[in-house]
Amino acid sequence: MTPSPHTTVVTGASSGIGAATAQLLAARGHRVVLIGRNHDAVTTIKDGLPDIEAGPHHALTCDVTIPTQVSTAVASIIEITGVPDGLVNAAGICSPVPLDELTPESWMATLQTNLTGTFLMSQAIATGMRRAAVSGSILNLGSEASLIGMPHYAAYCASKAGVVGLTRSMAAELAPHIRVNVLCPGPVDTPMLRAELEMTGDPAAAWEAELARVPLGKVATAHETADAAVWLLTTATNATGSVLSLDGGTTGAFYGANSR
Ligand code: NAP
Numbered sequence: 001m002t003p004s005p006h007t008t009v010v011t012g013a014s015s016g017i018g019a020a021t022a023q024l025l026a027a028r029g030h031r032v033v034l035i036g037r038n039h040d041a042v043t044t045i046k047d048g049l050p051d052i053e054a055g056p057h058h059a060l061t062c063d064v065t066i067p068t069q070v071s072t073a074v075a076s077i078i079e080i081t082g083v084p085d086g087l088v089n090a091a092g093i094c095s096p097v098p099l100d101e102l103t104p105e106s107w108m109a110t111l112q113t114n115l116t117g118t119f120l121m122s123q124a125i126a127t128g129m130r131r132a133a134v135s136g137s138i139l140n141l142g143s144e145a146s147l148i149g150m151p152h153y154a155a156y157c158a159s160k161a162g163v164v165g166l167t168r169s170m171a172a173e174l175a176p177h178i179r180v181n182v183l184c185p186g187p188v189d190t191p192m193l194r195a196e197l198e199m200t201g202d203p204a205a206a207w208e209a210e211l212a213r214v215p216l217g218k219v220a221t222a223h224e225t226a227d228a229a230v231w232l233l234t235t236a237t238n239a240t241g242s243v244l245s246l247d248g249g250t251t252g253a254f255y256g257a258n259s260r
Helices: 016-027 039-047 067-081 104-131 154-174 191-199 203-213 222-235
Strands: 007-011 031-036 058-061 086-089 136-141 178-185 243-246
Touching: 007 016, 007 104, 016 031, 016 039, 016 086, 016 222, 031 039, 031 067, 039 058, 058 067, 067 104, 086 104, 086 222, 104 136, 104 154, 104 178, 136 154, 136 222, 154 178, 154 243, 178 222, 191 203, 222 243
Parallel strands: 007 031, 007 086, 031 058, 086 136, 136 178, 178 243
Antiparallel strands: none
């Protein structure tokens, strides 16, 4: 385990799973650096975090798809807080669409945010950790879509499968001093999921369909997802290259038509 006090960078911290993870980390005494593109949104979450002894939390605007923004953000994080010992890559987008309507622009945006953004942040933070001989931990947000194919999710599934490959490669290369793991949730009640349900034209029916396809019969909360993310990041000291499904059984428990 890395020594306290911890400083953890969380991308996608203005909303959903990233915000819940930042809140849980702060509640456990971590100094948190919150990253998102929307200054007001990420600052609002930061202002709601409890004060901790290790120093003030910080909110930074950064588009994780843009290499120069990532390198500038990580340089200022190191200047402000010192080299962080934790990184949670929760920034992500999802725009489901039938394959024949999937534009190159949407494909590229999904890959750039979910996969390239995770790579750029991880590379910059891990390089800082290694140069400073800091033992650290990186937690990536995958998805059930990392592990299975889903109609209308070609770009998202490709990006999230890529996050698993990236995680495993980094885990092998950065051991023994930096652990890298990936959490693969099923449906989680966040603005991302709500937007996907709205796109169907009948969000109430789409919500019921989500419940019906999950063996445990529920949509997870952002808080319980953050709980697993923080466990993998901080407590699971023998885990690296691990792919943890937290999906109510959608990828691991065969769910036939007569199961319920
Ligand atoms: P969310 O509520 O939509 O939050 C996404 C976050 O990512 C926001 O804070 C957004 O902030 C940030 N973001 C998006 N593009 C960015 C960029 N280019 N640079 C920096 N920040 C960016 O989504 P969520 O449901 O919490 O999802 C969090 C992660 O979990 C994602 O990787 C998602 O794929 C994954 N996941 C979600 C579910 C689910 O059902 N909700 C299931 C499995 C996996 P700004 O817009 O302000 O930049």
